[in-house]
Amino acid sequence: MKENIILSKNIFWVGKVDDRDVPFHRLTLTKGTTYNSYLLMTEKPTVIDTVDLSFGREFVENLKNLIELDKIKYIVINHTEPDHSGALGSLAARAKNAVIVCTKLAVDELKEMYKLHNREFLIVGDGDTLDIGGKTLSFIETPYLHTAETMITYCVEDKILFPCDIFSTHVANYEYFNDMAKEDITADYIGYYKLIMHPHRRYVQNMLKEIKNLDIKIIAPSHGYILRDKVQSFIDIYDNMSKNTEESKKALVLYSTMTGSTKKIALLLKENFEEQNLTSEVIDINKIPREEIMKAITEADAIFFGSSTKYADMIGNMEDILKDLHTLNLEDKIGAAFGSYGWSGEAVEVVQDYLKATNIKLLNTSDVIKSTGMIDIEFPLRIRFSPKEDNLKSxxxxxxxxxxxxxxTI
Structure with missing residues (x-):
């Protein structure tokens, strides 16, 4: 680091510019990226986030040029992913007096990732504040932006938001601030939002409500440009892109049940769809003419196909309906399989196999994990016997x- 990059009085950028082609989320960032870390030189010196694991040693050596490491009082980790927490192990080894500040969910992750089982942690949550000697930090938990343990940090006196991944761009640059950029950064900013944040857009809306009343003069994210010009316009982009469409959407739940358990799941799905402002319809496929069922499928935007399992197979008319799906163009529809079972639940998997053979956008756990990182969403939806309290969340x-x-909307 050749010069001090100053955001405000006693607040410095101490990150790393990575101008390689960077592998990231199974993509290559051809413009590179930055790993933004910040040093607040207060009476209780504080580091907010670190850099990628690959640059831990370099990060610590650069930081030594600004401060004696054993004088650091706090290390704030907004998000545990190793492109932000990656230098924590190296820094903690040298900043032996530092307390690590993070959410409750982050503690065990950081202990395991960096062997910090014997370090002191300060757990913070919504509305908590921390006096760092001349400046005050306040914290807001932002789960799933973009993982469960994340939070954002706000410096009250300087009106700077440190939101980690939120409001970032993947661009390696040496201008640091958006008003110094050589070209318009909007396209890169939107591209980042679509890749990382949009799969979690309902949580984006929650976050925006939380920061609505904050006086924000600077947004200092963990990647790319620090936003200090037209700050509200960048917040507005997130707001506009994360809103729900005003178009009416319909979810159809088709089921074939043996003892009533799969019907219960179907009705619970309908109830939850309606709570999410979807039109919903439930059909017992054994009681409705096939042509009416096929018409309902064509009119729906999402179709859930459910069957109980009997002797390792589906029951009722479900297989006939699934065989007829090849006559329909389902490419603009979402599909999913579900069902109740007593032993191994083969019927749900058979339904899934049939749906794989169509052009419907089939929901499956693998794609959910790869697109969102969420591990608490399962497709197909399999429930043993009748749905119980612990199944309701699924x-x-x-x-x-x-x-x-x-x-x-996008």
């Missing part, structure tokens, strides 16, 4: 995830 999460896909 049904709710499946419905919410589906609704978010249907109501997206």
């Amino acid at each position: 049904i709710e999460r499946a419905a919410i995830y589906t609704a978010d896909l249907l109501l997206s």
Whole structure:
């Protein structure tokens, strides 16, 4: 680091510019990126986030040019992903007096990732504040932006928001601030939002409500440009892109049940869809003419196909309906399988196999994890016997995830 990059009085950028082609989330960032870390030189010196694991040693050596490391009082980790927490192990080893500040969920992750089982942690949550000697930090938890343990930090006196991944860009640059950029950064800013934040857009809306009343003069994210010009316009982009469409969307739940358990799941799905402002319809496929069922499928935006399992197979007319799907163009529809079972639940998997053979956008756990990082959403939705209290969250999460896909504007 050749010069001090100053955001405000006693607040410095101490990050790393990575101008390589950077592998990231199974993509290559051809413009590179930055890992933004910040040093607040107060009476209780504080570091907010670190840099990628690959640059830990370099980060610590650069930081030594600004401060004696054993004088650092706090290390704030907004998000545990190793492109932000990656230098924590190296820094903690040298800043032996520092207390690590993070959310409750982050503690065990950081202990395991960096062998910090014997370090002191300060757990913070919504509305908590921390006096760092001349400046005050306040904290807001922002789960799923973009992982469960994340939070954002606000410096009250300097009116600077440190939101980690939120409001970032993936651009390696040596201008640091958006008003110094050589070209318009909007396209890169939107591209980052679509890649990282949009799969979690309902949580974007929650976050925006939380920061609405903050006086924000600078946004200092963890990647790319620090935003100090037209700050509200960048917040507005997130707001506009994360809102629900005003178009009406319909979810159809088709089921074939043996003892009534799969019907219960179907009705719970309907209830949850309607709570998410979707029109919803439930049909017992054994009681309705096939042509009416096929018409209902064509009119729906999402279709859930559910069957109980009997002797390792589906029951009732479900297989006939699934065989007829090849006559329909389902490319603009979302599909999912669900069902109740007693032993191994083969019927749900058979339904899933049939749906794989169509051009419907089939929901599956693998794609959910790869696109969102969420591990508490399961497709197909499999429930043993009748749905119980501990199954209700799984049904709710499946419905919410589906609704978010249907109501997206992009």
